[in-house]
Amino acid sequence: MTAPPPLAQVIGDPIAQSKSPLIHRFWLEKLGLPGDYTAEHVTADGVAEYLEAxxxxxxxxxxxxxxxxxxxxxxxxDALDPVAEKLGAVNTVVRSENGSLTGYNTDAGGFLEPLSEELANNHLFRMARIIGTGGAARAIIANLADQGFTLVVAGRDPAKARRLLDELAPHGEHHAIDISHFSDPTDFAFDDREGCMDLIVNASPLGMTGNAPLPFDLTHAPPRSIVYDIVTSPVETPLLKNARRAGFRTIGGLSMLIGQADIAFEKFYGERPPRDCDPALMELLSQ
Known part of the structure; x- marks a missing residue:
């Protein structure tokens, strides 16, 4: 009997805003592969039932x-990849031939991909201001610490931010603060940032369609900062618009989404996606 074509999905609550089906279906079509990728609305109470089915x-x-x-x-x-185990967060589940389920975290690789060229340079100092303490923030905190960044993590609960730093980035002089710290303008005089790498990262759902706005005043961004918003809906968030107007380099959430989808696609379908088609994919996702 012929095996059915592979089916992969994305689950969440809410899920209607997910662009993952567009990405994976685009790649499947470009490669001429059989299979499909769909979005499934799964509530917290329904995850166990969904996995068993x-x-x-x-x-x-x-x-x-x-x-x-x-x-x-x-x-x-049934099992965790070492990266997912270290981060304590899973964004990809793969079924083996015997039916066992292994959890992976591809957020880490996806987040770093659009920064790879800059990270290849040597810097006198690296600092990242990160807003958010959820699952995506965990991967970002751990990986930026591994890349030599001093971290400032802001959340509604500074104690939770501190626990994340102690767990995921125990070495270095990192700081946990209340998110309100970034909401009001500052007249702080930043020192010369020549030779430094500064990141502003929104790793929270603030600013996402249907969510509260992100309370970040750009006077908290040092000169030459890269402003990175992982939100994908809207594609052009208020943070990115304002940062671009102010002359900062920006990275949108689609870059991270495509990067992490690249890793997951190969696990689901057994082939690397056609990344030479990224410009066309970006245009599709931006519509």
């Missing part, structure tokens, strides 16, 4: 995992 579904290859399930899904899996 899916692991026996013919052709089901796995799923991507978005808010709010990146941590709560872990006890329901």
């Amino acid at each position: 899916s692991r026996t579904q013919p052709g089901w290859a796995g799923c991507n995992v978005t808010m709010p399930h990146k941590q709560s899904i872990i006890p329901l899996l």
Whole structure:
């Protein structure tokens, strides 16, 4: 009997805004591969039932995992990749031939991909101001610490931000603060940033369609900062618009989304995606 074509999905609550189906279907079509990728609305109470039904579904290859399930899904899996285990967050689940489910975290690689050229340079100092303490923030905190950044993590609960730093970046003089610190203008005189790398990262859902705005005043961004917003809906967030007007370099959430999807696509379908088609994919996702 012919095996059914592979099916992968993305689960979350909400999920209607997800652009992952567009990305994976675009790559499947470009490569001429059989298979599909769909979005499934799964609530917190329905994750266990979803996984049990899916692991026996013919052709089901796995799923991507978005808010709010990146941590709560872990006890329901059979195994964790070392990176996912270290980060304590899963955004990709892959089913093996025997039906077991392994959790991975591709957020880390996806986040760093658009920074790779800059990170290849030597810097006198690296600092990142990170807003958010959720599942995506965990990967960002751990990986930027590994890249030699001093971190300032801002959240509604500074104690949670401190716990994340102690867990994921125990070495270095990192700081945890209340998110309100960044909401009001500052007249702080930044020192000369020549030879330094400064990042401003929104790793929270603030600024996303349907969510509260992000309270960040750009006077907190040192000169020559790179402003990186992982939100993908809208594609052009208020933070990115304002940062670009102010002359900062910017990176949007689509860059991270495509980077992490690249890793997941190969796990689901067994082939690398056609990254030479990125400009056309970006145009599609921006519509």
